[in-house]
Amino acid sequence: MDAIANTAEVVGGSGSATRFTREFLDIRCCDCMELLEEYPDKHFDLAIVDPPYGIGAERGKNETDKAKFRDKPKGWDAKPPTAEYFIQLFRVSKNQIIWGANHFIENIPQPNSKHWIIWDKKNPGRDCSEGEMAWGSQMDSVRIYNQTRVMELNRADGGKIHPTQKPVGLYRWLLEKYASPGDSILDTHLGSGSIAIACHYAQLHLTSCELDPDYFAAACSRIKSATAQETFGFYARDRTANDNSNPIQTNDLWTSIPA
Ligand SMILES: C[S@@+](CC[C@H](N)C(=O)[O-])C[C@H]1O[C@@H](n2cnc3c(N)ncnc32)[C@H](O)[C@@H]1O
Numbered sequence: 001m002d003a004i005a006n007t008a009e010v011v012g013g014s015g016s017a018t019r020f021t022r023e024f025l026d027i028r029c030c031d032c033m034e035l036l037e038e039y040p041d042k043h044f045d046l047a048i049v050d051p052p053y054g055i056g057a058e059r060g061k062n063e064t065d066k067a068k069f070r071d072k073p074k075g076w077d078a079k080p081p082t083a084e085y086f087i088q089l090f091r092v093s094k095n096q097i098i099w100g101a102n103h104f105i106e107n108i109p110q111p112n113s114k115h116w117i118i119w120d121k122k123n124p125g126r127d128c129s130e131g132e133m134a135w136g137s138q139m140d141s142v143r144i145y146n147q148t149r150v151m152e153l154n155r156a157d158g159g160k161i162h163p164t165q166k167p168v169g170l171y172r173w174l175l176e177k178y179a180s181p182g183d184s185i186l187d188t189h190l191g192s193g194s195i196a197i198a199c200h201y202a203q204l205h206l207t208s209c210e211l212d213p214d215y216f217a218a219a220c221s222r223i224k225s226a227t228a229q230e231t232f233g234f235y236a237r238d239r240t241a242n243d244n245s246n247p248i249q250t251n252d253l254w255t256s257i258p259a
Helices: 034-038 062-071 084-092 150-156 166-177 194-202 213-227
Strands: 019-022 025-028 044-049 093-099 117-121 129-134 143-144 185-186 205-208 256-257
Touching: 019 213, 025 194, 025 213, 034 084, 034 205, 044 084, 044 166, 093 166, 143 166, 166 194, 185 194, 194 205, 194 213, 194 256
Parallel strands: 025 205, 044 093, 044 185, 117 143, 185 205
Antiparallel strands: 019 025, 093 129, 117 129, 143 256
16 A cells, blocks of 8 residues: 555556556556455455446436436446355455445345444435445444535536546545545445546545546546645544544534444
8 A cells, every 4th residue: 555655647558557656546447356366355345335236327316317317328237246256355455345245235244233334315305316335344333414406416516527427526525424534445336436436536546446447537537627726624533532523514414323
């Protein structure tokens, strides 16, 4: 991890040789199984992953997205990851937040636990999903992220470049709540690069990969322009110091459902 800190960005090569690095970020264009095999047991402090759910979402889930992405069907959301993916994921990471875990519950070690995050998209009655669920190994109860309407979040992020793009603010919230300073973060399915922008702001090391070369190139370009701006002064909270203050300045609203 230290080897990539403070290095200049590199985007080059093709296929699995294509790599983008800059301070805090190491992102490759490759299959996640290839990436996972490289790392020893419990190498990463926290894996925040958003794999295919197996629901065909790559074509867009609402009418606006369908118009934008339907001509570029890529087929990556036909099936969820294999059982072997989850074995490798739990092997290389100490803690996990797994989006879409309700779609592959058989691979979650404690399916009956209360360890869930709900992202309320504030899209009531629309044709797309009204929310998404993530299983998290560290949660003490159900947590809900409901900052603002997803369409407004996407606009604030400069628009959508990926059909299942999650807002940067959602990842910033996750890092603030579940990461500690100095943590190494893993994301095996980068997509639009929202998590990379959040890790840059949080000054947390991210290792990530994206299989699709078009998404990889678009994400690198988005990360470059987003990180060219001043950071927002956001740092992961030091949970060891029992600091319960919330350093996020974006009027985040979250509620906790008692266990
Ligand atoms: C659900 S999307 C991730 C969206 C992301 N969280 C965001 O905010 O933009 C899943 C991504 O995984 C990629 N993908 C699918 N199979 C993969 C694999 N075996 N290895 C790496 N990436 C893969 C897809 O191309 C897609 O971009």
